[in-house]
Amino acid sequence: MSNYNWCHGPNCHTIQTQSRVRGSGDNKVLRTIKIKDGGSYRTHERYSMFNYFCNQSCLMDYIREHLQEIVKIAPRSKALETPIKVEKEKYESYRYRYTDNGHTREPYQATRTTIKSVDNDNG
Numbered sequence: 001m002s003n004y005n006w007c008h009g010p011n012c013h014t015i016q017t018q019s020r021v022r023g024s025g026d027n028k029v030l031r032t033i034k035i036k037d038g039g040s041y042r043t044h045e046r047y048s049m050f051n052y053f054c055n056q057s058c059l060m061d062y063i064r065e066h067l068q069e070i071v072k073i074a075p076r077s078k079a080l081e082t083p084i085k086v087e088k089e090k091y092e093s094y095r096y097r098y099t100d101n102g103h104t105r106e107p108y109q110a111t112r113t114t115i116k117s118v119d120n121d122n123g
């Protein structure tokens with residue numbers, strides 16, 4: 001049972017950090033980062049993407065390189081919709097009128113627009 005993954009970032013092994021240097025003498029290399037299972041706070045979630053990528057930059061490199069294949073896995077051929085209710089509600093507010101002597105506070109009717117979820121049981 002393997003308890004680590006190699007970072008899937010396509011350029012991970014080219015980034016010049018001390019943590020990637022392996023080998024000795026004239027045989028040194030930059031190596032892909034090894035991600036130990038649960039070895040990082042970012043891997044707490046079992047299926048976290050950071051079990052497969054050492055950082056966000058490697059994740060984005062992977063998405064850029066494989067974008068067409070990735071979107072083919074779950075294509076979106078039409079827009080999705082979420083039923084909502086838009087409520088407009090009037091309320092008392094104040095605005096400031098600026099004058100030569102400073103400002104005055106004046107009441108006015110303001111409108112607040114709120115988007116609310118609705119049950120979509122009855123389609």
Ligand SMILES: [Zn+2]
Nearest residue numbers: 007012054058
């Ligand atoms: Zn990486």
